[in-house]
Amino acid sequence: QEQLVESGGGVVQPGGSLRLSCAASGFPFSDHAMHWVRQAPHKGLECVAVVSDHGSDKHYADSVKGRFTVSRNNSVNTLFLMMNSLTSDDTAVYYCAKEASYGPSFVLWGQGTLVTVSS
């Protein structure tokens, strides 16, 4: 059964850092681009970052560029998001999502991990 499980969320002070992880199972992880998508409380969805199947190509939303870094380790089927210089605007549920083989639709999602930036 295909599955994505996020971890690493929590409460962090403004200016702090946090690293999220997303453990994948049940599918060939290295065959798929992977995304981080976030959803602020009672707000819409925002694509934050994407990394290509082998990790060589990465793109970021302007709102996180220069502060967040997406990476992956295909040997352990895990996606990461390193978040630095966090602000209250980064408070959200963070989902990892698998890109479909037929194009950039998000065919599998994790359950999400909540990041709260607060003093």
Place this chain on the structure above:
Amino acid sequence: EIVLTQSPATLSVSPGERAILSCRASQTVGSDLAWYQQKPGQAPRLLIHHAFIRATGIPARFSGSGSGTEFTLTISSLQSEDFAVYHCQQSDKWPFTFGPGTKVDIK
């Protein structure tokens, strides 16, 4: 950045009735448009990709149409499990963007 606008914001429908949801893009996205369903406390679920192709396991009562800048999601006969928020998403240009969502609730 491509902006997606969804209408209406809320749609009140009785079970068994048809629901029609709209998504408009600020510039053409071709057919690179997907629809997702999200229930409270859950992650989104892919319903439709490439504007009209149902994802695996999605019932036939869900259908998508449109291209360019105007798209529609139709739910032909609403079931109790269909009351949720529906998001459209474009993948034509990065950053991929979502619409604000349409909430379908019980009339």
